[in-house]
Amino acid sequence: MDGGQLNVGGYTPFSATDYPGRLAAVVFVQGCAWRCGYCHNPELQARPRTSPLSWPRLLERLAARAGLLDAVVFSGGEPTTDPALPAAIGQVRALGFKVGLHTACIYPDRLKRVLPLLDWVGFDVKAPFEHYATVTGVPGSGRQAEECVRAILASGVSYECRTTAHSALLPPASLERLAATLAEMGVRNYVLQQFRATGCGDTALNCCAAPGYPDEVLAAGMAPLFPRFMLRQAY
Template sequence: MTADSLVIGGMAAFSTVDYPQHLAATLFLQGCPWRCHYCHNPHLIPLQPGDETITWQQARRHLKSRQGLLEAVVFSGGEPTIQKALLPALQQTRELGFRNGLHTGAPHLKLLEPLLPWLDWVGLDIKALPSDYEIITTNRHAGPESWAAIEALQKAGVDFECRMTWHGALQLPEQVITVGVRLADQGVRRFAVQIARTDQMLNDFIGAGYLSAEDKQRVQNTLTPFFETLNIRD
């Protein structure tokens, strides 16, 4: 498997938010085994190329032209770890002198582990408590391996942040707080709660899921003492 097989659904040529404190280019990879109700990139779920697909060689040429200007490359999705071509792509971006970032829900730990030596930072999506993953992902096997990825990242010494998407129709404030406390108990130091973007979702039937300012502040106030950094991202 070579990096040329990577199926890329789109690229953000310049990002200040996808890799903390670093300027990055972000590649959005096709394919995801989950069907999260609030998914705001449903066009990336199929593994097959879409209308906006670019080739790895096109992406690589862009990255080479930005050496010395960009600091990092972030592989996002979809779920990037399900593509076997991700590993050789990470090796090539590291050779070009970039830091490697990854956004992943870690659905399969065995797919994440070989990537760890080539990663500098990971944004790990934690959907819910392990027992509640099916409510979010519609996949009854989801959950345990995503939480096991926390220990794998810690053992590998890879810098990471856990993030959770909060949709008011799917999670009460108390559930978000419970997830946060459990993460802190497992040694997670950085946690971000991302308010679901409801303008484009895989399942529009769940509605906007209104969250009050009071609910957001309660989560912020309760969880802040547990982490080095705790962000509520609208």
Template structure:
């Protein structure tokens, strides 16, 4: 009988998708504080921030630019030479394979770093047990998020992600890339005050730079002055956080 073939030839389980990798930096001394790391850039991001430094990674493409198994082989050869591997993007929490990829890298003995904008708090919570350090990108005051991301109702997910991190035992910093046409000095200070009030201990302000960025819709120079956002603003932010840093390049 035809239905009996279901028992004789059971369907094979669906093939588990591998992480979609858009690029890799084999060595970095700046992407994980105090650690020498490789950085894996994951394809895809739900947002369209105008000052994004990796616009080529925004689209979620059918194929991975770098084969995941080949990348694992490469990392295996770097055991003892690197301290950590950082998953960045794009937005790594968009990828359903992130958890399995992190566990595979951790089994090699590396510390795990994660750069995320907090777009998928459920997946962030899922991978937290295997992550040692997180850089959480906070775009702006939450009521102004949509103007940065160019997507509606985009603030709820990162706010939830921040609340998760504040309630979990994981080392993390919040960081904000600020652009003079999108973030006034007053709004920069207001954002810092809000993060302080929520309980954030580590905060970094990253001054926008044009190199590698799709910034056509902003000003002609696309570059913040050395004075931006102002000495007084930075001094006041310094007072709010036990760990505060300004990054200009």
């Protein structure tokens, strides 16, 4: 998990939404092993041998913004794919930034290594763990995700747990079962996100999505399970 330079596929110089309560820059790391149909960054799934963006040059841009931003968030793709992530986190922290991570909970061992380096984690839980492959397309992915979730909760790092709910992939019964499982595991901060067709490359999923799902009535039934709960609506 060390050595080399970060493989960067994109960069957002300013975001007020990717790290709650902080102004952040977002670095999009190239590469993801899963193939979720509703992925909004499918161009980041492949992992080219040469980084589309230069990490040293991007680091210079970040250094120039020290004092203007609070944090840098590593997103993707799946950031823990990259063996250079720990070193990149250290370089960003040396500039005085807080560090956030967006993860799909793919690689438990790699995630455990970087958790002590982080200030905040936003992590996705896509379905009941026994049915994960219906979303990711990868057998056994639910076991990986569950181990990652447990590691995050045990780490003490601040977090946001979130689920993107597509009506065809997570019908109400599955969504309610997932919420109950997460609450039993100790999740205290949960965000339920409505599926957004904008940016999704899977036309079949776009066509079959029920608008406004899950609605406020369904969400209200799950809200009491969590001290902090939000329904993030699609706009």
